[in-house]
Structures are given as structure tokens and as C-alpha cells.
Amino acid sequence: xxxxxxxxxxxxxxxxxxxxxxxxxxxxxxxxxxxxxxxxxxxxxxxxxxxxxxxxxxxxxxxxxxxxxxxxxxxxxxxxxxxxxxxxxxxxxxxxxxxxxxxxxxxxxxxxxxxxxxxxxxxxxxxxxxxxxxxxxxxxxxxxxxxxxxxxxxxxxxxxxxxxxxxxxxxxxxxxxxxxxxxxxxxxxxxxxxxxxxxxxxxxxxxxxxxxxxxxxxxxxxxxxxxxxxxxxxxxxxxxxxxxxxxxxxxxxxxxxxxxxxxxxxxxxxxxxxxxxxxxxxxxxxxxxxxxxxxxxxxxxxxxxxxxxxxxxxxxxxxxxxxxxxxxxxxxxxxxxxxxxxxxxxxxxxxxxxxxxxxxxxxxxxxxxxxxxxxxxxxxxxxxxxxxxxxxxxxxxxxxxxxxxxxxxxxxxxxxxxxxxxxxxxxxxxxxxxxxxxxxxxxxxxxxxxxxxxxxxxxxxxxxxxxxxxxxxxxxxxxxxxxxxxxxxxxxxxxxxxxxxxxxxxxxxxxxxxxxxxxxxxxxxxxxxxxxxxxxxxxxxxxxxxxxxxxxxxxxxxxxxxxxxxxxxxxxxxxxxxxxxxxxxxxxxxxxxxxxxxxxxxxxxxxxxxxxxxxxxxxxxxxxxxxxxxxxxxxxxxxxxxxxxxxxxxxxxxxxxxxxxxxxxxxxxxxxxxxxxxxxxxxxxxxx
Numbered sequence: 001x002x003x004x005x006x007x008x009x010x011x012x013x014x015x016x017x018x019x020x021x022x023x024x025x026x027x028x029x030x031x032x033x034x035x036x037x038x039x040x041x042x043x044x045x046x047x048x049x050x051x052x053x054x055x056x057x058x059x060x061x062x063x064x065x066x067x068x069x070x071x072x073x074x075x076x077x078x079x080x081x082x083x084x085x086x087x088x089x090x091x092x093x094x095x096x097x098x099x100x101x102x103x104x105x106x107x108x109x110x111x112x113x114x115x116x117x118x119x120x121x122x123x124x125x126x127x128x129x130x131x132x133x134x135x136x137x138x139x140x141x142x143x144x145x146x147x148x149x150x151x152x153x154x155x156x157x158x159x160x161x162x163x164x165x166x167x168x169x170x171x172x173x174x175x176x177x178x179x180x181x182x183x184x185x186x187x188x189x190x191x192x193x194x195x196x197x198x199x200x201x202x203x204x205x206x207x208x209x210x211x212x213x214x215x216x217x218x219x220x221x222x223x224x225x226x227x228x229x230x231x232x233x234x235x236x237x238x239x240x241x242x243x244x245x246x247x248x249x250x251x252x253x254x255x256x257x258x259x260x261x262x263x264x265x266x267x268x269x270x271x272x273x274x275x276x277x278x279x280x281x282x283x284x285x286x287x288x289x290x291x292x293x294x295x296x297x298x299x300x301x302x303x304x305x306x307x308x309x310x311x312x313x314x315x316x317x318x319x320x321x322x323x324x325x326x327x328x329x330x331x332x333x334x335x336x337x338x339x340x341x342x343x344x345x346x347x348x349x350x351x352x353x354x355x356x357x358x359x360x361x362x363x364x365x366x367x368x369x370x371x372x373x374x375x376x377x378x379x380x381x382x383x384x385x386x387x388x389x390x391x392x393x394x395x396x397x398x399x400x401x402x403x404x405x406x407x408x409x410x411x412x413x414x415x416x417x418x419x420x421x422x423x424x425x426x427x428x429x430x431x432x433x434x435x436x437x438x439x440x441x442x443x444x445x446x447x448x449x450x451x452x453x454x455x456x457x458x459x460x461x462x463x464x465x466x467x468x469x470x471x472x473x474x475x476x477x478x479x480x481x482x483x484x485x486x487x488x489x490x491x492x493x494x495x496x497x498x499x500x501x502x503x504x505x506x507x508x509x510x511x512x513x514x515x516x517x518x519x520x521x522x523x524x525x526x527x528x529x530x531x532x533x534x535x536x537x538x539x540x541x542x543x544x545x546x547x548x549x550x551x552x553x554x555x556x557x558x559x560x561x562x563x564x565x566x567x568x569x570x571x572x573x574x575x576x577x578x579x580x581x582x583x584x585x586x587x588x589x590x591x592x593x594x595x596x597x598x599x600x601x602x603x604x605x606x607x608x609x610x611x612x613x614x615x616x617x618x619x620x621x622x623x624x625x626x627x628x629x630x631x632x633x634x635x636x637x638x639x640x641x642x643x644x645x646x647x648x649x650x651x652x653x654x655x656x657x658x659x660x661x662x663x664x665x666x667x668x669x670x671x672x673x674x675x676x677x678x679x680x681x682x683x684x685x686x687x688x
Contacts, residue, residue, distance in 0.1 A: 031087070032081065032087040032093055033078075033081060035088075035093065035096055035097060035100065036074060036077050036078050036081055036088075037078065038100060039070075039074045039077075039096060039099065039100055039103065040071060040074040040075055040077075040078060042100065042103045042104065042107060043068075043070040043071035043074055044067070044071045045067075045107065046063055046064065046067035046103065046106055046107060046110065047064050047065075047067035047068040047071050048064070049063060049064055049067075049110050052113045052116070052118070052121060053118045053121050053122070053211065054210060054211070054212045055121075055125065055178055055179040055182055055210060055211070055212075056113065056121065056125070056128075056178070056179070057178075058178050059128075059129065059132055059178065060110070062167070062171055063106060063110070063132075065167070066139075066164045066167055066168060067103075067106075069160045069161075069163060069164040069167075070103075070160075070161075072157070072160055073153070073157050073160050073161050076153060076154065076157040077151060077157075080152055080153065088151070089147060089150045089151070091147050091150070092146065092147050092150055092151055095142055095145050095146045095147070096146070099139065099142045102135060102138050102139045102142060103139075105135055106135055109128070109131055109135065113128065116225070116229070116234075117222055117225035117226045117229055117242075118211050118212055118213065118222055118225075119186075119211065119222065119226055119242065119245045120225075120226065120229055120234065120235060120238065120242060122179055122182060122183050122186065122211065123235070123238040123241055123242070124235060124238065125178075125179035125180070125183060126180075129179075132171075133171065136168040136169075136171040137168070137169075139164075139165075139168045140165050140166075140169040143161055143162075143164060143165035143168065144165055146161065148161055148162075182207070182210050182211070185207060186207060186245070187241065189203070189248070190241060190244045190245070190248070190375045191375075193244070193248070193375045193378050193379050194374045194375045194378060196378055198382060199248075199251075201256065204252050204255065204256055205256055208252060208256065213249075213252075215257065216253055216257040219249055219252065219253040219257065220253065222249055223246055223249050223250060223253070226242050226245060226246050226249070227246060229242065230242050230243060230246070232339075240373055243373045243376045244373055244375035244376045244379065246376070247375070247379035247380050247383065248375075248379050250379075250380075250383050250406075250409075250410060251379050251382055251383040251386070253406070254383055254386055254387055254390070254406055255386060282294040282345075282348065283348070286341070286344065286345050286348060288307050288311045288312075289305065289307060289324060289325045290307055290308070290311035290312065290314075290600070290601070291308060291311045291564075291600060292600070293308070294345065294349075295307070295308040295341070295342075295345060296308060296309075296310070296345075297309040297310070297337070297342070298337070298338040298341045298342055299312065299335035299336060299337055299338060300335065300337075300338050301323055301330060301333075301335060302323075302330040302331050302332050302333070302334060303325070303326050303328055303330060305323055305324075305325045305326060306338050306341060307324070309335060312335065313335075314601070314602070315601070316333050319644075319645050377416055380410070380414075380416060380417045380420055383410060383417075383420075384407075384410060384417065384420035384421045384423075384424045384426075385420075385424050387403055387406055387407050387410065387421070387424075387426075388407075388421065388425055388426050388429065389424075390403045391403045391407070391426070391429050391430075392429060397436060397438040397441050400433060400436075401438065401440050401441040401444060404430065404433060404441060404444040404445050404448055407421055407426055407430075407444075407448045408444050408447050408448040408451060411448055411451035412451050415454070415455055418451065418452050418454060418458055419455055419457065419458075421452060422452055422455065422457060422458040422461050426448070426452065427449070427452065427461045427462055427465050427468070428465050428466070430445050430448055430449055431449075431465055431466070431467055431468045431471050432467075432471075433445035434446055434449075434471035434472065434474060434475055435471060435474060437480065438480075439480040439481055439484070442475065442479065442480050442484050443480075443481060443483055443484045443487065446472065446475055446479075446484055446487045446488050446491065447487050449462060449468075449472070449491055450487055450490055450491045450494060453491055453494040453495055454494060456498070459494065459495055459497075459498055462491075462495060463495060463504070469504075469505070469508065469511070470510075472488045472491050472492065473488075473510045473511050473514055475487075475488035476488045476489055476511075476514035476515065476518060477513075477514045482522060482523055482526055485518060485522065485526060486518075486522070486523075486525055486526040486529050489515060489518055489526065489529035489532075489533050490529045490532075490533075492505060492511065492515065492533040493529060493532045493533045493536060496533060496536035496537060497536065499540075502536055502537060502539060502540050503540050503542065503543070505537060506537045506540055506542070506546060506547070507542075507543075507546070509546065512534075512537065512546055512547060512550045512552075513550055515530045515533050515534050515537075516530075516534070516551050516552055516555055518530035519531050519534060519552075519555045519559060520551075520558070524562060524563065527559055527562070527563055528563050528565060531556065531559065531563055531565040531566055531569055532565055534547065534552055534555075534556070534569055535565055535568050535569045535572055538552070538569055538572035538573055538576065538578075539572060539576075540576075541576040541577060544572075544573055544576045544577045544578050547573065547578070548578050548581045552569065552573065553570070553573060553578060553581045553582055553585060553588075554585065556569040556570050556573075557570070557582075557585060557587075557588055557591055560591055560592075560595050560599075560603075560607075561591075561594075561595070561599075564599060564600045564602050564603035564606070566603075567592070567595050567599060567602075567603040567604075567606035567607045567610065568602070568603075568606040570582060570588075570592065570606070570607075570610045571606045571607075571609045571610040571613065574610045574614050574617065575613050579613060579614050579617035579618055579622070580617075580618065582610075582614060583614055583618055583621060583622050583625065589611070589614065589622065589625040589626055589629065590629045592607045592610055592611050592614075593607070593611070593626065593629040593631075593635055595607040596611065596635050596636075596639055596651075597631075597634075597638060597639070601643065601644055601647070604639055604643055604647055605644050605646050605647035605650065608636075608639055608643070608647055608650035608651050608654060609646075609650045611626060611650075611654055612650050612654050612657065614626075615654070615657045616657075620661070623657060623658065623661045624661075626654075626658065627658060627661065627662070632658070633655075636651050636654055636655045636658070637651075637655075639651035640652055640655070
């Protein structure tokens with residue numbers, strides 16, 4: 001209970017010595033002077049409250065008017081109390097403390113309404129109205145009970161209190177229907193969309209004007225707010241309608257505002273980096289303790305430590321049930337989203353021009369809800385059709401960029417939307433735009449293709465579109481920004497996830513050449529995507545020779561300490577015919593041993609697997625190099641104790657290979673003096 005609550009009863013408990021301990025006392029109540037100052041400040045704040053939406057203008061105006069009356073009364077009370085020099089009468093003090101509580105609740109409702117999306121406010125207008133009526137009733141009751149005569153107020157001030165009470169009483173008995181017609185109109189529009197009736201432009205304009213959405217910026221803000229509230233499950237009762245309204249707002253933004261120019265905040269993640277320039281390094285608190293990368297979906301484990309969902313999921317998937325950072329055994333493996341940290345990460349990404357694609361746990365559920373919402377699906381289909389038709393007649397780069405930006409946003413928001421955009425014929429129209437010299441248009445076009453490629457049917461459309469692969473390759477080599485080049489490499493990653501396309505891409509020397517160049521010269525984030533693409537291409541044996549000839553082995557070795565995917569690339573090459581190329585490079589084996597000891601979990605696992613493959617494929621030639629690396633036996637021993645299940649198996653296999661080689665060498669007398677078997681590996685390894 002709050003310290004200023006008059007219902008708080010001061011209780012004490014006797015200590016063992018018979019005296020009273022202050023530890024059992026509630027916080028002291030504020031003095032009457034503090035109470036009056038709090039009332040005056042709160043009433044003044046409420047009198048200046050801003051209306052969060054036009055349809056709540058009357059309700060908030062009434063709060064403001066009554067608060068102004070009360071602010072004037074409290075101002076006079078402060079003067080009277082200061083002149084008298086003593087406290088308020090007890091009955092008045094108790095009553096004013098209750099008034100303070102009611103005003104605090106008013107302020108909480110006002111703040112809550114200001115934080116909600118306008119559409120959600122409209123859908124919940126009846127609930128908000130009922131809450132405000134109850135508060136007006138409580139305030140009227142407290143003002144009626146206030147002993148005005150005992151306070152010594154001037155007649156005109158007493159009249160203000162009486163007037164405020166009468167107004168509150170009228171408001172508490174009225175039924176505000178201010179928002180009901182608009183709410184009914186919007187719900188009716190959703191029902192029509194479900195019947196595949198295209199909404200009229202004039203009707204959309206009228207509705208959005210009444211809601212207070214009259215420009216593309218406010219429309220985008222409303223979409224973001226609604227999506228956030230849907231993800232947070234802010235209103236289960238209205239979730240279906242809110243999902244439909246997100247689609248309706250996207251459609252309205254395109255139709256009413258002529259696909260307006262993207263806001264500056266929409267393109268902050270598209271900031272151009274100079275050649276070789278790295279993206280800004282995230283603060284340590286925003287990095288996952290496991291991967292050391294920027295967290296995309298931070299979650300809290302039972303130990304209270306925060307990790308990226310993907311990294312900690314991989315940790316648990318390897319059979320571990322301990323906290324990676326503290327080592328303590330976890331009571332359970334449940335993960336709780338860290339929303340506050342995620343908001344900080346999103347803010348940092350926006351301020352530093354870092355692209356952040358979220359992977360919230362609730363995204364899948366939201367996508368399922370959209371798939372089950374006929375109105376949302378129909379309006380998304382309408383939006384996709386409108387945008388593609390608009391793109392087909394856009395002649396200037398500026399006009400095309402606005403349309404492509406909206407296609408990019410629509411394709412980002414779910415598989416159904418990607419399907420609608422692909423079915424509408426967007427891919428052939430996007431391909432020529434990849435050659436644009438306009439940096440924004442080129443980036444939006446390749447990013448839209450990347451988003452579309454997440455759907456299998458769209459992968460086929462891209463691979464079969466005339467010149468699409470060549471256009472993506474062009475961006476990897478001659479893109480206007482590193483961001484565009486990186487996105488093009490990520491598009492290759494997406495396309496190469498299909499077995500048949502992997503072979504086709506690997507047979508294209510330009511694709512391999514550009515990926516190798518990006519992995520060698522690009523910023524770290526670009527290297528990561530390029531190496532991921534090369535890893536997929538290396539999954540096909542017929543591609544390995546071309547990759548080796550293009551210099552993939554050297555590039556992966558040079559990046560092995562910076563990017564964990566490099567070790568996986570070397571493992572894939574060693575498995576499918578590239579073992580000789582790896583061992584032929586001076587220091588290659590030594591780098592793999594170092595990575596086996598110092599890399600991330602996945603990198604250590606891949607490095608150990610690569611070493612095992614090299615030894616099995618090349619025999620003594622590779623084993624000799626492994627045994628020549630100082631500390632290799634302890635690297636194997638550590639990995640057997642701390643690695644993933646697969647890493648432990650690979651380390652054990654490598655240990656057995658080393659023991660057999662050492663035993664054979666001792667038997668032949670070639671290295672018995674300087675390299676006895678018992679010194680090559682720890683005793684526990686010898687027994688395994």
C-alpha cells in the first residue's frame with residue numbers, strides 16, 4: 001500500500017527486548033504540506049494532458065477542465081495552510097489523501113492511453129470509458145465528503161470544488177459514445193475485406209482522419225505499435241482485429257499516401273560503409289556471452305544470465321544443463337524473453353545503422369494468427385497486387401524506390417505476404433533494379449529479393465527469372481554499398497539452401513569469385529554471409545574443386561580466428577576432396593589446432609572434425625603436422641572435457657589417431673627418443 005494511503009494502518013511488533021522495532025513500521029505518511037503540494041502538482045499535470053487520439057478528445061478535455069478547477073482550489077489551500085501554519089483537520093487530510101490516490105489513477109490511465117496504439121485505443125474505448133467513469137465517480141464522492149467549511153476556503157474556491165464534483169457526477173452517470181460509430185465502421189470494414197470487397201479510397205481517408213492518422217509517418221508508427229502490442233499479447237480479446245488492422249494500415253499507407261518516401265529512421269540501417277570499414281562494435285552488455293555476437297533475441301536462463309536464444313538453445317541441445325557463464329546446474333531449461341534488453345539492442349542498432357532482423361519467440365505464433373485471419377490475408381493480397389502494379393508503371397528511381405521499399409517491408413512480415421508478392425509477379429520487376437546506380441533503390445531491391453527468397457516457391461521464381469543470378473552476382477562485385485553486397489551474399493545463402501540450386505550456383509565461376517572476394521576483403525558482417533554461402537556450396541562434392549581453385553581454402557584460413565563459419569568451411573572442404581589443398585598451406589594445421597582450443601563451441605567442433613578428416617584422408621602426411629603443433633595433446637584433452645557431444649567424439653577420434661601414430665613411430669624407432677607415446681597424450685586419453 002502506498003505511503004500516502006490513508007487506509008494504511010501503523011502497526012508495530014514488539015522485539016525480543018519488549019521495545020518496538022522500526023523495521024516493522026510502514027513508510028511515514030507525507031505531511032499535510034507535502035500532500036497539498038502533490039495534489040496541486042498532479043492536478044496541474046492533468047490539466048495539461050494531451051489527447052492521444054481525436055476520438056478521445058472529449059473525454060480528455062473533461063479531465064483537463066476538472067483538473068484545472070482542482071488545481072485552482074489546491075493552490076488556494078496551499079496559501080491557507082501556509083498562513084495558518086498548522087496542519088489540516090484530520091477528516092480533511094484523510095479525504096484529500098483519497099483524492100490524491102484517485103488523481104494518481106487518472107494519471108496512470110492517461111499515461112497508459114498515451115502508450116497504446118490508436119487502433120487498440122479505439123477497440124478498447126468502451127473499457128477505457130468505463131474506467132474513466134469509475135474514476136470520476138470516486139472523485140465526485142471524495143469531493144462531496146471533503147469538509148470544505150473546516151478548510152476555511154473562500155466562497156469562490158468552494159464553488160470551484162462543488163462545480164468539479166457536479167461535473168464528475170454527470171460524467172460518471174453518462175455513457176460516452178464518442179468512439180462507438182468509428183469503432184463500428186472499422187469493424188464493418190474488416191468484415192467487408194473478409195468477403196474480398198476492396199475498400200473505397202474515400203472511406204479509408206475518412207476513417208484514418210478520424211483516428212488521427214494523416215501522413216505516412218504516423219501510419220508507419222501505428223503499424224509498429226500494433227505489431228509490438230500483438231507480439232506482447234496486449235489484448236487477447238482484440239488480437240484478431242488488431243492483426244487485420246495491421247494489414248489494413250499497410251494497404252492504406254500504399255493507397256492513400258502514394259507509397260510515400262521512406263522515413264529517415266527506416267533507412268538508418270542502410271548507412272553506407274566505406275571500403276573495408278567495419279560496422280560499429282556493439283557494447284559488451286549487448287553481446288551474447290557464448291557467441292560474443294550482438295544478441296538478436298536475448299533470453300534469460302534460470303541462473304539469471306542473459307544469452308541469445310539461438311546460442312543457448314545450441315548449448316542445451318548439446319546435452320548440457322548448466323549455465324555457460326557461471327557453471328551452475330540449472331533448475332530448469334526455461335528461457336524468458338528479456339524485452340527491456342531487446343529494446344536497448346534495437347535502439348543501438350537504429351542509432352548505429354546496424355540491421356537487426358528479430359527472431360522473437362512470439363513471431364511464429366503471430367504468423368500463425370495471421371494465417372488464420374481471413375481479413376489480414378485478403379488485405380495483404382490486395383496490398384501486394386497494388387504494389388506490384390505500381391512498380392510496373394514506376395518510371396523514376398524515386399518512385400520505384402518508394403514502391404520497392406514497401407514491397408520489402410511487406411515481404412518481411414510473413415510467409416503469406418511473401419507468397420502474395422511473389423504470385424503478383426514482383427521478382428521479374430525487381431531484377432533490373434539491382435543494376436540501379438541509386439544506392440537506396442539497389443539496396444531495397446536486393447533486400448526485397450532476400451526476404452522473398454525465404455519462401456521455397458519464391459526461390460524457384462528467382463532462380464528461373466531471366467538474369468536474376470547474374471544481377472545478384474553484379475551487386476556482390478559492384479554494389480554501391482557494403483550493405484548491398486552483404487545482402488546479395490545472404491541471398492545466395494538463401495538460394496543455396498536448395499540442393500539443386502547449390503550445384504547451379506557452384507558451377508557459376510562469377511558467383512564463387514565474388515563470394516571469395518567478399519570473404520577476403522569485406523567487413524566482418526559481410527565476411528560472415530560470404531563464408532556461409534561458401535559453406536553451402538562446399539556441401540556439393542562437384543563444387544569443391546572450383547572452390548579450391550578460386551582460393552576458398554586460403555580465405556577460410558585467414559578468417560578462422562574472426563568468424564566461426566571459416567572452420568566449418570575447412571571441414572566441408574576436407575570432407576569432399578579438399579584435404580590436400582588445406583595441408584599444402586603452411587601453418588594450416590596449426591591454425592586448426594589453435595581454433596580447436598580457443599574458438600567458439602561450433603568452431604572448436606568443426607576444427608576437430610576437420611583435423612580428423614585430414615588425418616584419415618592423408619594419413620601420416622597430416623598426422624605428422626598435427627603432432628608437430630605444440631600443446632596439441634592438451635587441446636585434445638580440453639575439448640574432450642568441455643566440448644559438445646560431437647566435439648568430444650571428434651576429439652577422442654583425433655586422440656586415437658595420434659596414439660596409433662605415436663605407437664607406430666615408437667615401434668619403428670623413428671621418434672622413440674624424443675617423442676615417447678606416453679608423453680604425447682594425457683594418461684586418461686591413453687586409456688580411452
